Amino acid sequence: MKRKVYLRKRIALTVFLVTAALSALVAVTALLLLLLLLPDARLWASAAVAASFALSLLLALLLSRVFAKRLVLPLGEGAKDTGVSYTELSHLYELLEKQDAAIEKQLLSARRRQEEFRVLSENMDEGLVVVDRHGRVVSANAVARAFMEEGNEGDAITEILDVARAGRHNERNVVHEGRYYRMIGSPVLQNESIVGAVALLLDETEKRSMEQYRKEFTANVSHELKTPLTSISGFAELLKNGMVAPDDVPEFAADIYAEARRLLTLVNDIIRLSRLEDGSRPYENSEVDLYATAEAALSTVRPAAERMGVTLSLEGTRETVMGAEPILYDVIYNLCDNAVKYNREGGFVRVYVGEGETGAVISVEDGGIGIHAEHIDRIFERFYRVDKSHSKEIGGTGLGLSIVRHGVAYHDGEVSLTSTFGVGTKVTVTLKK
Numbered sequence: 001m002k003r004k005v006y007l008r009k010r011i012a013l014t015v016f017l018v019t020a021a022l023s024a025l026v027a028v029t030a031l032l033l034l035l036l037l038l039p040d041a042r043l044w045a046s047a048a049v050a051a052s053f054a055l056s057l058l059l060a061l062l063l064s065r066v067f068a069k070r071l072v073l074p075l076g077e078g079a080k081d082t083g084v085s086y087t088e089l090s091h092l093y094e095l096l097e098k099q100d101a102a103i104e105k106q107l108l109s110a111r112r113r114q115e116e117f118r119v120l121s122e123n124m125d126e127g128l129v130v131v132d133r134h135g136r137v138v139s140a141n142a143v144a145r146a147f148m149e150e151g152n153e154g155d156a157i158t159e160i161l162d163v164a165r166a167g168r169h170n171e172r173n174v175v176h177e178g179r180y181y182r183m184i185g186s187p188v189l190q191n192e193s194i195v196g197a198v199a200l201l202l203d204e205t206e207k208r209s210m211e212q213y214r215k216e217f218t219a220n221v222s223h224e225l226k227t228p229l230t231s232i233s234g235f236a237e238l239l240k241n242g243m244v245a246p247d248d249v250p251e252f253a254a255d256i257y258a259e260a261r262r263l264l265t266l267v268n269d270i271i272r273l274s275r276l277e278d279g280s281r282p283y284e285n286s287e288v289d290l291y292a293t294a295e296a297a298l299s300t301v302r303p304a305a306e307r308m309g310v311t312l313s314l315e316g317t318r319e320t321v322m323g324a325e326p327i328l329y330d331v332i333y334n335l336c337d338n339a340v341k342y343n344r345e346g347g348f349v350r351v352y353v354g355e356g357e358t359g360a361v362i363s364v365e366d367g368g369i370g371i372h373a374e375h376i377d378r379i380f381e382r383f384y385r386v387d388k389s390h391s392k393e394i395g396g397t398g399l400g401l402s403i404v405r406h407g408v409a410y411h412d413g414e415v416s417l418t419s420t421f422g423v424g425t426k427v428t429v430t431l432k433k
Contacts, residue, residue, distance in 0.1 A: 117139075118139075121139065121141040122141050122142055124141055124143065125143070125203060126143065126200055126201055126202050126203065127140075127141060127143035127144035127146075127147055127181075127199075127200065127201030128140070128141045128143075128144055128198070128199070128200060128201075129141075129144045129148070129157060129161065129198065129199040129201075130188075130196060130197075130198050131161050131165070131196055131197050131198075132195065132196045133165065133194060133195055133196055135158075135161065135162065135165060138196065143201060144157070144199070144201060147176065147181075147201060156172055156174055156183060157183065157199055157201075159172075160172060160183050160184075160185035160199050161185055161197045161199050163185055164185035164186055164187045164197035164198070164199065165187065165194060165196070165197045166187075167187050167194055168187070169184075169185065169186050169187070170184075170185050171183065171184050171185070179203060179205040180203070180204050180205045180208050181201050181202060181203055181204065182201075182202045182204050183199060183200070183201055183202075184199065184200045184201075184202065185197060185198070185199045185200075186198055186199075186200075221270065224266055224383065224398070225263065225266065225267075228259040228260070228262050228263040228266070229259075229263065231255065231256075231259045232256050232259045232260060232263070235252050235255055235256045235259075236256065238252065239252060266399070269399040269400070269403060270399065272330060272403055273382070273399055273402060273403055273406060276327070276403070276406035276407060276409075276410055283324035283325070283326055283327065284324070285322050285323055285324060286322070286323075286324075286325065287320050287321075287322060288320065288321055288322070288323050288324075288325045288328050289318055289319075289320055290318075290319045290320070290321060290328070290332075290353045290360055290362055290431075291314070291316065291317065291318040291319065291353045292318070293325065293328055293329050293332055294314055294332050294336075294351050294353055294362065295314060296329065297329060297332040297333040297335075297336050298312050298314060298336055298351060300333060300336075300337075301333070301336045301337050301340050304337075304340050304341070305340045305343075305349065308340065308343060308344075308345055308347070309345050309346045309347075310340055310343045310346070310347045310348060310349055311347070311348045311349070312336075312340075312348075312349050312351075313348070313349070313350050313351065314351045314352075314353070315350065315351070315352050315353075316351075316352045316353035316354040317353065317354050317355065318353070319353055319354065319355060319360040319361075319433070320360075320433070321359070321360050321411070321431045321432070321433050322433075323411045323431065324410070324411075327407045327410055327411070328407070328411070328431075330403055330404075330407055331362075331403070331404050331407040331408060331429065332351075332362060332364070334400040334401065334403050334404050335362075335364040335400075335404060335427050335429075336349060336351065336364055337400060338400050338401065339364050339365075339366035339368065339425070340366075342366070342368045342369055342425070343366050343367065343368035343369070344367070344368055344369060347366060347367045347368055347424075348366065348367045349364065349365070349366045350364075350365045350366075351363070351364050351365075352365075355433075356430055358430055358432070359413070359430050359431050359432045359433050360430070360431045360432075360433050361428060361429070361430050361431075362428070362429045362431070363426060363427065363428045363429070364426070364427050365424065365425070365426040365427075366424050366425055366426075367423070367424040368424050368425060369421075369422065370419050370420050370421040370422050370423050370424055370425055371417075371419040371421060371425055372421050373421075376417060376419060379401055379417060380401045380402055380404070380405040380415075380417075381402065382398065382399060382402045383398035383399065383402075404427070404429075408429055408431070411431055411432070412432060413429060413430055413431040413432065414429070414430045415427065415428070415429050415430075416428050
């Protein structure tokens with residue numbers, strides 16, 4: 001159909017030009033003859049020739065349209081049915097129709113691929129810029145456009161693309177609005193010749209944070225393991241060299257035992273935390289009675305609470321959730337253990353289990369020493385201690401609340417903490433039922 005319209009226009013234009021040229025030739029010839037025969041009627045002759053020329057052009061336009069339509073009619077879609085067609089051109093006509101269909105199909109496929117590429121690139125977290133061999137931007141997604149609107153970052157992208165268009169792969173690190181990005185530029189080759197360049201912007205903020213997190217964790221683990229091991233090694237060396245009086249041997253043995261227990265507790269906490277962080281599912285989910293689990297956790301910390309004169313209480317209703325019972329026990333136990341350890345003589349620990357607006361709720365409240373406001377945001381970090389000296393006295397590893405956070409995340413729950421220094425702390429866990 002498109003070819004037919006195009007052909008009709010070309011024929012119409014050709015007929016019009018030929019007819020107009022002939023009309024102009026006739027008009028000029030008539031003007032010359034009138035001038036020769038009637039030299040005193042030049043104005044009248046010119047007007048007559050102009051009018052005849054305009055009439056000729058109008059006639060040429062009409063004739064061109066009629067001739068074009070009649071010439072192209074045999075090429076129409078119904079030409080074969082009506083019997084009006086060019087037999088000599090039938091094969092060519094069929095070939096052109098097939099080509100039209102193939103071209104239309106290719107265009108639709110190209111548009112579809114272009115739309116898919118646009119949707120994918122616009123929804124990428126990374127920035128993507130594509131330029132041609134002259135440096136003109138062919139495509140840029142939203143992230144890349146935001147960068148290119150910035151002065152320094154936009155210049156950096158341009159420089160990377162210029163280097164890539166020269167045939168060299170290159171990279172650069174930039175900081176934008178407090179986040180770390182790596183820019184990568186690469187040439188685009190076609191038949192071993194450079195036809196453009198592409199730049200990719202990768203957000204490496206989380207990667208850098210994790211690297212820093214691992215470094216800090218390694219340093220903290222090394223320090224935490226070194227402290228009890230140094231004590232054990234020192235006590236054992238004194239006993240080995242006979243530098244301890246017989247009456248003091250039980251005391252040294254008790255110190256070694258206490259440090260070994262502290263070391264074992266730390267290793268067990270690290271193992272628990274690693275299992276929660278590696279994304280694996282070490283336990284099968286089952287129905288867990290949170291009230292019964294809280295009773296078991298309180299029974300474990302009761303001896304320590306009695307030594308400090310801390311009153312334990314459990315309130316609420318029996319709530320059941322689907323989850324890993326060992327992990328939920330660790331969550332409640334660590335909350336209760338911290339509530340007892342960081343309490344005061346004659347204090348209290350109240351545990352509540354019930355139904356909340358979005359699921360089952362477990363809260364552990366104490367009347368202990370509390371936490372300063374500046375520490376609350378970091379209290380769930382590994383090895384973070386508000387009072388390191390007090391933590392050493394009570395034997396804390398600094399991993400309890402981190403285990404709580406990861407254990408709750410394991411069950412797609414939420415945990416929140418409120419505290420007032422000198423008054424007490426309350427931690428609330430919400431789990432989906």
